[in-house]
Amino acid sequence: MTKLGLLSAFASSPDLLLLDEPTNHLDLGGMAWLEDQLDAFRGAAIVVSHDRVLLDNVVDRILELDPHTGAGEVFTGGYTEYALEKSRRHSEQWVAYERQQREERKLKKAISAIESRSRHIENRTIDFYFRKRAKKVARRAVMLKARLERQSESAEHVDRPEKLAQGFHGGFIASDRSASRLLSADRVGLEIAGRSLFENLTFDVRRGERLVLLAPNGAGKTTLLRAILGQHPVAAGEIFVTSSAKVGYLAQDDPSHGSPDGEGAMTPVSLLRKSVPLSAVEVNDFLHRFLFGHDLLATPVARLSYGERRRLELARLVLSGANLLLLDEPTNHLDLPSREAFEAAFGSFDGAALVVTHDRRFIERFADRVVELDPSPGSARAGLAESVNL
Secondary structure: OOOOHHHHHHOOOOEEEEEEEEOOOOOOHHHHHHHHHHHHHOOOOEEEEEOHHHHHHHOOOEEOOOOOOOOOEEEOHHHHHHHHHHHHHHHHHHHHHHHHHHHHHHHHHHHHHHHHHHHHHHHHOOHHHHHHHHHHHHHHHHHHHHHHHHHHHHOOOOOOOOOOOOOOOOOOOOOOOOOOOEEEEEEEEEOOOOOEEEEEEEEEEEEEEEEEEEEEOOOOOHHHHHHHHOOOOOOEEEEEEEEEOOEEEEEOOOOOOOOOHHHOOHHHHHHHHHHHOOOHHHHHHHHHHHOOOOHHHOOOHHOHHHHHHHHHHHHHHHHHHOOOEEEEEEOOOOOOHHHHHHHHHHHOOOEEEEEEOOOOHHHHHHOOEEEEEEOOOOOOOEEEHOOOOO
């Protein structure tokens, strides 16, 4: 939803607002404006959003829809309260499941012992009295089996909880050796079709450092990443990438665009095996950490959703061994579990990164410094994350 559409929605003075991903395509200033508008709005609002900061700041309750059953459940509070409650329930479910498993193992062990004893009695004698005792012993095993079956079918039976995403397999793979300064920009200016985007931008990216690139939409963030890659000319100044830097780039565009012919017909497993010398089992396990279920592993790449293709591109980036990542809106079109799984992986990456993002929770968690592009003439600056109002 564009800002013009949001303006139109608020201007109509409705009693109920229905907002579908309202922060999509908004810069940080637009997000702050939207939150102010929602705070001042006197009517009710139903918001579909993956913006965790927005959910924390403006919503009173969260309705979660179960993707498997379609059932809904309401949680009081914003996203932080929701996440804490889900984590608490998940931990309790694991405790209950493990206790249930221990009890079932005891029952199965008792059943096995009883059946073994009964067979032993029957096999060692043909005496009617002892064989009758063996059948009586066997009936106890039948009763325990029935008890086990009743427990498994009861409403109190605890299904095995799904494992929460703990990050991608092995984290990112960064090169061991690199210069202390991987990237430098000295008084850089960029233009498009003769129109100046910004001027006088100076910053560097040091080993292990995470920089976030902030600017209003259209100020030249993506163009700067392309200039670093040598795909766009520099109008002024100089960009230097050290020879020890191995750059990994995740574009903002649809990952299916520009793919070599034939890749669309390949499965995620075959696509990754084309790039790295791993077995099918190793690649399967690797992709599971990127939230690829068994059905997706055998699905042609061309039939994957945008978010699924983006996660696949992230997997390829992980395996590239890059020590300098250029990420253009890496969490766009990812749902909340996928965003948090990506962040878990990014947290284990020991290389450097320059990230274009409007994801405020990502910025709060990871930015060591913020590079802020100002489209006004002669302006472009870099500063500490704490000095920028996020």
